[in-house]
Amino acid sequence: MSPSSPLIIALDYPSLDAALCMADQLDPERCRVKVGKELFTRSGPAVLEALHGRGFEVFLDLKFHDIPNTVAGAVQAAAEQGVWMVNVHASGGRRMMEAAVKRLEEQRLSTYLIGVTVLTSMAAEDLAELGVEVTPDAQVVRLAALAQQSGLDGVVCSAHEAEQLRSRCGDAFLKVTPGIRPSFAAADDQQRIMTPAQAMAAGSTHLVIGRPITQAKDPMAALALVEQELAGV
Numbered sequence: 001m002s003p004s005s006p007l008i009i010a011l012d013y014p015s016l017d018a019a020l021c022m023a024d025q026l027d028p029e030r031c032r033v034k035v036g037k038e039l040f041t042r043s044g045p046a047v048l049e050a051l052h053g054r055g056f057e058v059f060l061d062l063k064f065h066d067i068p069n070t071v072a073g074a075v076q077a078a079a080e081q082g083v084w085m086v087n088v089h090a091s092g093g094r095r096m097m098e099a100a101v102k103r104l105e106e107q108r109l110s111t112y113l114i115g116v117t118v119l120t121s122m123a124a125e126d127l128a129e130l131g132v133e134v135t136p137d138a139q140v141v142r143l144a145a146l147a148q149q150s151g152l153d154g155v156v157c158s159a160h161e162a163e164q165l166r167s168r169c170g171d172a173f174l175k176v177t178p179g180i181r182p183s184f185a186a187a188d189d190q191q192r193i194m195t196p197a198q199a200m201a202a203g204s205t206h207l208v209i210g211r212p213i214t215q216a217k218d219p220m221a222a223l224a225l226v227e228q229e230l231a232g233v
């Protein structure tokens with residue numbers, strides 16, 4: 001059964017054992033989990049099998065960015081392993097995104113495909129160094145529009161851009177927002193952050209939270225605090 005919660009817990013761990021140790025403390029009816037580059041590179045598809053076996057819906061966050069044919073194949077491979085969501089970099093362009101969407105359709109795979117816009121660790125200076133002379137939110141809006149036109153189900157963006165995207169791309173277009181920092185947590189390396197409640201009010205459809213929960217002394221207590229904050233307690 002799909003959880004009604006918007007929470008996606010980032011299992012950013014260096015080993016399968018460490019990730020499963022955290023997952024075993026979580027309830028698949030109260031959250032989804034995200035498997036990223038470090039964990040997947042170390043543990044491979046075994047981690048997906050283990051999490052699916054525990055009843056979790058998994059966001060495979062490998063942020064594919066390559067030529068269209070290569071990305072289409074990678075997205076198909078992810079979807080065939082039954083993941084709930086997979087992502088590509090929207091800056092890979094229209095042809096890359098369209099190829100991935102087409103491949104999923106041809107193979108009748110229903111995994112959500114979303115596009116990373118501007119990483120939440122990036123600020124205007126970082127974009128300027130890359131030759132992108134617009135503000136992060138302008139670049140997010142541009143890439144989100146391209147992702148939507150290319151047939152993607154949504155984007156990864158910071159909650160700061162979610163409101164604008166809600167009016168431009170609609171409610172059904174997913175806005176998956178990392179850079180979530182409950183009031184009790186440090187910003188770490190994130191630049192464009194918001195609290196869970198603010199992020200939902202701004203139009204996020206899903207909240208990605210890692211270190212504020214996984215590095216907390218008591219991860220379950222931290223998760224409960226986030227749930228309370230979301231419930232407006």
Ligand SMILES: O=C(O)c1cc(=O)[nH]c(=O)n1[C@@H]1O[C@H](COP(=O)(O)O)[C@@H](O)[C@H]1O
Pocket residue numbers: 010012036061063087116118119120121156157178179180188190208209210211212
């Ligand atoms: O695609 C992502 O999930 C992602 C995109 C982005 O722009 N920023 C971002 O932080 N993430 C991921 O979201 C998670 C955030 O983790 P914490 O900063 O520990 O909450 C990490 O796993 C990041 O890889």
